[in-house]
Amino acid sequence: MEGFWTGAIEVGSVSFTPVSVIFGTVLLIVALILQRVLYGILTRRFFPRFKIHPGLGNAYATLIGYTFLTLCFFLILPVTFNGLNWATLSVILGAISFGVGFGLRNIADNFVSGLIILLERPVRVGDRVTIDDVSGVVTSIRARSATIRTNDNIEVIVPNSRFISASVINWSHSDNRVRFRVPVGVHYNSDVFHVKEVLEKAVTDHPHVLSDPAPSAKFVEFGDSSLNFEVWVWTVEWTLRPSAFKSEINYIVWKALKDANIEIPYPQRDIYIKEIKSGSDILSPGDGKIDL
Numbered sequence: 001m002e003g004f005w006t007g008a009i010e011v012g013s014v015s016f017t018p019v020s021v022i023f024g025t026v027l028l029i030v031a032l033i034l035q036r037v038l039y040g041i042l043t044r045r046f047f048p049r050f051k052i053h054p055g056l057g058n059a060y061a062t063l064i065g066y067t068f069l070t071l072c073f074f075l076i077l078p079v080t081f082n083g084l085n086w087a088t089l090s091v092i093l094g095a096i097s098f099g100v101g102f103g104l105r106n107i108a109d110n111f112v113s114g115l116i117i118l119l120e121r122p123v124r125v126g127d128r129v130t131i132d133d134v135s136g137v138v139t140s141i142r143a144r145s146a147t148i149r150t151n152d153n154i155e156v157i158v159p160n161s162r163f164i165s166a167s168v169i170n171w172s173h174s175d176n177r178v179r180f181r182v183p184v185g186v187h188y189n190s191d192v193f194h195v196k197e198v199l200e201k202a203v204t205d206h207p208h209v210l211s212d213p214a215p216s217a218k219f220v221e222f223g224d225s226s227l228n229f230e231v232w233v234w235t236v237e238w239t240l241r242p243s244a245f246k247s248e249i250n251y252i253v254w255k256a257l258k259d260a261n262i263e264i265p266y267p268q269r270d271i272y273i274k275e276i277k278s279g280s281d282i283l284s285p286g287d288g289k290i291d292l
Contacts, residue, residue: 016081024080031072035065055124058141062118066143106161110144113160117141123163123170128240130169131162137240151241171239177210178239182249184217185226187263192219192227195262202256203233203249210234225268 039061047057078084117123118141127138129148136150146163148156171178186195199217203209213234220228231253238245257264 058125059118110160128171182231184229
């Protein structure tokens with residue numbers, strides 16, 4: 001039994017023993033643990049000390065971790081497999097690439113897409129994004145996928161390749177300021193200039209509405225039942241909670257219009273009924289059938 005663990009197994013010019021394989025596996029596990037520890041130190045202590053953006057720090061830490069694992073992998077291989085050289089290694093990598101092309105294509109695609117995301121940084125940890133009808137904050141970007149947490153506290157796992165192939169709305173990529181448009185309809189008898197003044201003054205008092213750019217009320221159109229306005233406001237703090245922010249603006253607008261005695265009309269439809277004097281007007285002569 002002792003000979004089994006120490007006996008060499010030869011494959012071409014490469015030889016290894018069960019003990020060396022186990023030892024190499026243990027070294028690889030240790031490297032993975034060290035990579036996790038290194039990632040935590042960089043993202044929680046090192047980068048925050050230099051006030052680096054969390055998303056940028058996550059990208060740097062991930063790339064450093066990948067580089068560390070790659071170096072460890074190439075250092076562990078010669079320890080595990082005796083006689084391994086670059087020529088043999090190139091054959092092995094070629095076989096792996098061939099297998100990736102057939103069976104692991106999607107995994108490789110997502111991994112490469114993850115590297116592109118980390119290098120180009122179209123999306124960073126902490127950004128609010130919308131992709132495939134999913135809106136939320138990016139909480140992590142890993143080798144195969146990214147995690148988006150919605151405002152309902154639901155975590156959605158999105159393959160990295162979707163960020164490359166699909167259209168992505170990044171609400172906070174280069175500027176955290178976002179403009180919201182809140183529609184408002186008032187009665188046709190309203191003074192539009194007074195309405196504009198009331199709306200702009202009301203939303204200006206909100207603590208999270210930016211003064212630069214200043215809020216504005218736009219007279220959009222003559223609607224079927226109302227004069228339609230849009231209140232334009234800019235914010236930073238409420239970018240992550242757009243529905244809640246719009247709700248607050250709606251409350252403020254409703255109260256301001258009510259205090260100013262400006263009426264918000266109900267939808268109105270006028271129906272005209274034509275009087276028919278006798279049934280002969282809708283019957284075809286002689287057959288008694290309704291003429292459609």
